[in-house]
Amino acid sequence: MLQNRFGKLAAAALAGSMLMGAAACGGSEEPATSATAAAPSDGASSAAPAAAGAKVGLAYDIGGRGDQSFNDAAAAGLDKAKSELGLAETKELEAGNGETEAAKEERLRLLADGGYNPIIAIGFAYSGSLKKVAAEFPDIKFAIVDDADATGPNISNLLFAEHEGSFLVGAAAALKSKKGHVGFIGGVQVPLINKFEAGFAAGAKAVKADIKIESKYLSQPPDFTGFADPAKGKTAAEGMFDAGADVVYQAAGGSGSGVFEAAKAANGLAIGVDSDQAKTAAADLQGVIMTSMLKKVDVAVFDFLKSFADNTVKAGTTSYDLKAGGVDYSTTGGQVDDIKAKLDEFKQKIISGEITVPDKTS
Known part of the structure; x- marks a missing residue:
């Protein structure tokens, strides 16, 4: 989201890719810098060596890339990281309407088993599944947007006011x-x-x-x-x-x-x-x-990937409020x-x- 894990995941990914978003979180009118997260890079040279081998996995919420809102904002942050940090590879998977918790877990496991690190879950609906999967893959860095409940030594929580x-x-x-x-x-x-x-x-x-x-x-x-x-x-x-x-x-x-x-x-x-x-x-x-x-989910996603490139990822909450330019x-x-x-x-x-x-x- 038949028999084994990867069969299920292939079906899930195919179904998710057929979803079309309509309209709802996106880019800022001007680039914003979070006061509580790493500042955007002033050049790719220092980050590129650390990021060059990075395979980034991103699991979207319902609607996926093209929803003209929340998911598209995350996509914009990923695109900026591709351009500025020289990522080796990215993989984007979408959620489906009415899917089970098991389907979310399998989507995240597909990315983890595929060697993607870091992995970002877009939306609070991934809370339980991400906490479970992150515990199974302690050497992979995970981030989740809009959720503070999924905690762990390898989980970064990206929150907004x-x-x-x-x-x-x-x-x-x-x-x-x-x-x-x-x-x-x-x-x-x-x-x-x-x-x-x-x-x-x-x-x-x-x-x-x-x-x-x-x-x-x-x-x-x-x-x-x-x-x-x-x-x-x-x-x-x-x-x-x-x-x-x-x-x-x-x-x-x-x-x-x-x-x-x-x-x-x-x-x-x-x-x-x-x-x-x-x-x-x-x-x-x-x-x-x-x-x-x-x-500005785009800013949060980019900041997290920049911190991964710089080997400065921190577990726990990063808050993007009005003072930080996050909203x-x-x-x-x-x-x-x-x-x-x-x-x-x-x-x-x-x-x-x-x-x-x-x-x-x-």
């Missing part, structure tokens, strides 16, 4: 809303996506205390199809626009393209996530995306130019500690 970036786009939504009514659509109701909702609501209320905020999740765990169902995203957003909302923020992975379609049909506005989706979404939908909450908001299209000063004021207050952004809705 999604609530801080979401505060900024929540403030933007309230400042741009003409109806005092906005919406949030999450892909799956899990604690990680709740961080996006909590920050968004706090930012909107910081601008307008009595603003109306609607929230909806597209699926409940263990059903993770809410990250890859544009039709569900469109239906949910249509309901919000019909009810009077004029700005909707989506943290729904590939389902986000449906939200953008609904915004266009309703003459409303949408907010993208992870990547600068005014650059990555379908051309006819980019104009409805007033801003995106940038979650932000985008300005592509100029739709938030008139409120940028206000958003940057909020940003500085969060960085200084004057504003503490909640990471839970309750």
